[in-house]
Amino acid sequence: MGISERVTAIKGIGNKKAESLKKLSIEKIEDFLCFYPREYQDRRDTANIKDISAGKAFLIKARVLLIVNNNRYYAKKQVLRLLVADESDSLEVVFFNAKYLVNSFKQDADYFFYGKIATDNGKKQMIHPEFFSPGAGHEKGIIPIYHLTSGITQLEMRKWQKQALTFAYEVVEYMPADIIERHKLCGIRYALENIHFPDDPQKLKEARFRLIFDELFLLQTGLLAVKSSHGPAKKGIQFLKSADVGGYISQLPYGLTRAQERVVGEIMDDMESPRPMNRLVQGDVGCGKTVVAEIALYKAYMSGYQGVLMAPTEILASQHYNNLKKSFEPFGVRVSFLSGNLGLKEKKEALLSLAEGNTNILVGTHAIIQKDVEFKNLGLVITDEQHRFGVNQRALLAGKGKSPDVIVMSATPIPRTLAMILYGDLDISVIDELPPGRQKIITRAVGKSRRESSYEFIRKEVEAGKQAYVVTPLIDDSEAIDVRSAESVYKDLTRRFKEFNVALLHGEMKQSEKDEIMKMFYDGEIDVLVSTVIIEVGINVQNATVMLIENAERFGLAQLHQLRGRVGRGSESSYCILITESGAKLAAERAETMVKTSDGFIIAEKDLELRGPGEFFGTKQHGIPDFKIANLIKHIGILEVVREEARRLIELDKELSMPEHAVIKERIQKQLCVL
Numbered sequence: 001m002g003i004s005e006r007v008t009a010i011k012g013i014g015n016k017k018a019e020s021l022k023k024l025s026i027e028k029i030e031d032f033l034c035f036y037p038r039e040y041q042d043r044r045d046t047a048n049i050k051d052i053s054a055g056k057a058f059l060i061k062a063r064v065l066l067i068v069n070n071n072r073y074y075a076k077k078q079v080l081r082l083l084v085a086d087e088s089d090s091l092e093v094v095f096f097n098a099k100y101l102v103n104s105f106k107q108d109a110d111y112f113f114y115g116k117i118a119t120d121n122g123k124k125q126m127i128h129p130e131f132f133s134p135g136a137g138h139e140k141g142i143i144p145i146y147h148l149t150s151g152i153t154q155l156e157m158r159k160w161q162k163q164a165l166t167f168a169y170e171v172v173e174y175m176p177a178d179i180i181e182r183h184k185l186c187g188i189r190y191a192l193e194n195i196h197f198p199d200d201p202q203k204l205k206e207a208r209f210r211l212i213f214d215e216l217f218l219l220q221t222g223l224l225a226v227k228s229s230h231g232p233a234k235k236g237i238q239f240l241k242s243a244d245v246g247g248y249i250s251q252l253p254y255g256l257t258r259a260q261e262r263v264v265g266e267i268m269d270d271m272e273s274p275r276p277m278n279r280l281v282q283g284d285v286g287c288g289k290t291v292v293a294e295i296a297l298y299k300a301y302m303s304g305y306q307g308v309l310m311a312p313t314e315i316l317a318s319q320h321y322n323n324l325k326k327s328f329e330p331f332g333v334r335v336s337f338l339s340g341n342l343g344l345k346e347k348k349e350a351l352l353s354l355a356e357g358n359t360n361i362l363v364g365t366h367a368i369i370q371k372d373v374e375f376k377n378l379g380l381v382i383t384d385e386q387h388r389f390g391v392n393q394r395a396l397l398a399g400k401g402k403s404p405d406v407i408v409m410s411a412t413p414i415p416r417t418l419a420m421i422l423y424g425d426l427d428i429s430v431i432d433e434l435p436p437g438r439q440k441i442i443t444r445a446v447g448k449s450r451r452e453s454s455y456e457f458i459r460k461e462v463e464a465g466k467q468a469y470v471v472t473p474l475i476d477d478s479e480a481i482d483v484r485s486a487e488s489v490y491k492d493l494t495r496r497f498k499e500f501n502v503a504l505l506h507g508e509m510k511q512s513e514k515d516e517i518m519k520m521f522y523d524g525e526i527d528v529l530v531s532t533v534i535i536e537v538g539i540n541v542q543n544a545t546v547m548l549i550e551n552a553e554r555f556g557l558a559q560l561h562q563l564r565g566r567v568g569r570g571s572e573s574s575y576c577i578l579i580t581e582s583g584a585k586l587a588a589e590r591a592e593t594m595v596k597t598s599d600g601f602i603i604a605e606k607d608l609e610l611r612g613p614g615e616f617f618g619t620k621q622h623g624i625p626d627f628k629i630a631n632l633i634k635h636i637g638i639l640e641v642v643r644e645e646a647r648r649l650i651e652l653d654k655e656l657s658m659p660e661h662a663v664i665k666e667r668i669q670k671q672l673c674v675l
Contacts, residue, residue: 003030003170010163012156020151032164033171033192036211036629037144040204043114044141050088052117052124059114060126061134062086064105078102084113091117091124093131110134130154142198161196168192174663175214179645185210195629208629209638215630216639220646221656222668226395228654236276236403237379243302245295248331252291259433260288266429267296270405271303271380277405282413283431284600285565286438289409290320292431293382294327296407301333301360305379305404308362310369310397312385314339314511315518315534320384321363328361338364338373341511369396382407411565412558413600440598441568445552445578445591454548454577455496461546462500462527466572468546470530471563473554475506483551483581490530500527507534533559535566542570552578553587557607560594 001009006028008018021027026035043059052058062084069080080098082105083090093113095101105111115129146157168189175185186194191210198204245268249256256264263281270277283289297307309324311317321337328335336350336359353359357376362368378401383394398406408426419428446454458468470493474485490504503526505517514534520526522541529535533555547567552560560578568574578594580587593606632639649661656665 001029001167003028003033003167005029007032007160010160013160017151017156020149023149024147024152029164029167030171032161033168033196034628035146035161036195038147039145040198041114041143041145043112043143046112048088049086049091049124052091054117054119054124057114057116059112059140060084060086061110061112062091063110064107065090067105067107069102084111089124091126092120093126093129095128104131112140142201142204144196165193165196172663174667175217176649176660179217182645183213183641185213188214211628212630212635212638213642215627216635216642217646218664218668220639220643221649221664224643224646224650225654225656225668228650235274237271237303237305237405238274239271239299239303239305239379239405241272243299245299245302248295248298251330254435256291257288257431257433257435259283259431260292263292263429263431264295266427267292267407268299270427271296271299276403277407278426279406279429280408280410280419280426281429281431282410282419284413284434285411285562286434286569287411287431288435289411289431290323290384293384293407293409294324296380296382296405297324297361298328298331298333300380300405301328301331303379304377306354306357306360306362306375306377306401307380307382308364308368308375308378308397308400309382309384310364310366311383312365313534314341314365315514316384317363317365318515318518319540324361324363333360334358335361335363338362338367339511340365340367342367366393369393369400373400375400377401378404380405380407382409384409385411411562411600413604439568439571439573441547441564441574441576443564443576443578443595443598445580445595448579448581451579454579455493457575457577458528458546458548459497461575462497465543466545467521467524467526467541467543468528468548469535469544469563469566470528470548470550471535472530472532472550475508475532483554486530486532489550493528493530497528501525502528502530505529505531505534507532533563535563540569541566543572544569545572545574546577547575548577548579550579552580552591553582553584557590557593557603560590561598561600561603564594564598 006018007013007021007026008015009029013021018027024035026032041057045059046061047058049060049062052060063086064082064084066083067080068082069078078097078099080095080101082093084093085091110133112132112134113126113129114131115126118125118127144158144161145154146161148154148157171188171192173188175188179185180187186206186209188210191207191214194203194207195211198207245264249264267277267279267281270279281289281292293309297309300307309317309320311320317339318337321335325335334353336353338347338350338354342350350359350362351372351374354362355374355376362375367373381394381397381401381404383397383406394406394408398404458470461468470489472484472486472489474483476485476487486504486506490502493502503517503520505514509517517526517529521529521544524543544567547564549555549560549563555563564576567576576594578591580591589606593603597603630638649656649664652658653661656662656668
């Protein structure tokens, strides 16, 4: 038996338990080793009952003096009460819904109890503690507490982890010796043993530091290796300096901001250089990233190459297609569209036109990265809303050409220092200026008692010839979640606003229906659009002046900011109303941040702080791996140190081809799906 064996090789794990463990992404013995505890309980020392105080957790060893179980056997909610005592004092131990525990205790027997202390009329109580008989195993020490799933107990998880750790000797030390020495890192096996069952807090601290360092080191090394592969040594496309974009810029209905001009200049320099461009263009909602993308696509066309723009949703891709077609047609640029919802005949025609070079610019969704999509001469790749795509998806798209230039755009601002570390394989451009004339969006956070007046405000705006969005977190009503659904709000508003045209939009509709509704809203034929977050990105209706968000507590800050950015696109005053039904502190903090600032970078920092990087960046497919122990905000200092070590390593071995770096490369491939 070895580390790569299935978990069923461990004693006590049958097929049923293995299925439960699979939900935790534990399928092999090695997966146990990397399934770290979420917290720890310090049970090294037992406390005397007389010394324990309310509000804290303690481990006590006490004898059961009395068992009180007066409920009838058939009662659904039995309460079990124990009077326990040690040499110093006594206390009451209480278990609710404790029918299953009725036969777990014997009078005059000793047990260890671990739990938080409460008081009831001055008497000490321990409510629903963990308990063990002396000699049962894991009652003493620093005890790991794991995330669990149905069918698995903490005791089982600890027992299996102990067995899995007997194979830790198979884990190869892959960190270069000079890095270990420079940062006083403990060995990888020592780290794995002490992250699960540390003998003392110092060993736990050493183990945590090593494993955090590892995760961030692999991320940075992987990103820098990708960037290195696109570097000067790799020849890219050198677009023509004579392919002037000035004519295209001069016919735009508005002038570029200084920030847009600066970023266009950076992109033009990249495109005219012989090395492949890999550039992140980030900026706040409405800063004008799309125009910058248009100019780059026009440059590719003028140089004789094809360009492609990939968006994460059909609605956004359709809008880009319609805008580019309108902008490029006067210049003879042929624009095509591709998505998974195209009919067979339309798709066949689009693919043929692309392969023969008749299509100059292709716009579409993920369908673009399918195997049957072939370009004749792809020179420029652009992905919009980069946080929705992963490193691997971006690489697949770039693989459609021979070292094409790549631009990734994101309207989810990330603080620049963090962006440099996370997008280590990209150069970064920031559009930090909004076009002139953009109105500040007036934001108000209200409780459900103000819903009526909020809808009356929408009535006044629509009567004045304006349009409004009403966004909800769910399509249908749910018994499990008490929120207002799009369906119920739509029914309510059609009754309330009989004189207006109210429409419903959500992701489960047919694409033809969604397109028709969005066109009608864009053309002003719909007054109030009730929608889910499908309209979060890219919808540009200048006449829309109100964004009302139901159950705003259900959305992240960055998402609320994106939704707010759907209004305020014209010259009229615009409004965002957040209706919050939860009195939770987190909901209040989010609402307060939205009211106080419209700066996307400040909002992004607050969102990272409140939700953590896991939710903010999403899963591996969205570009950033799921960290098991590292935290991009708490460990920013380690990130910066690690980046320097990763840079040194890549300078020494750009492709990680040296034998001593083989395991590093293997781990990066597993964590980031690159290289």
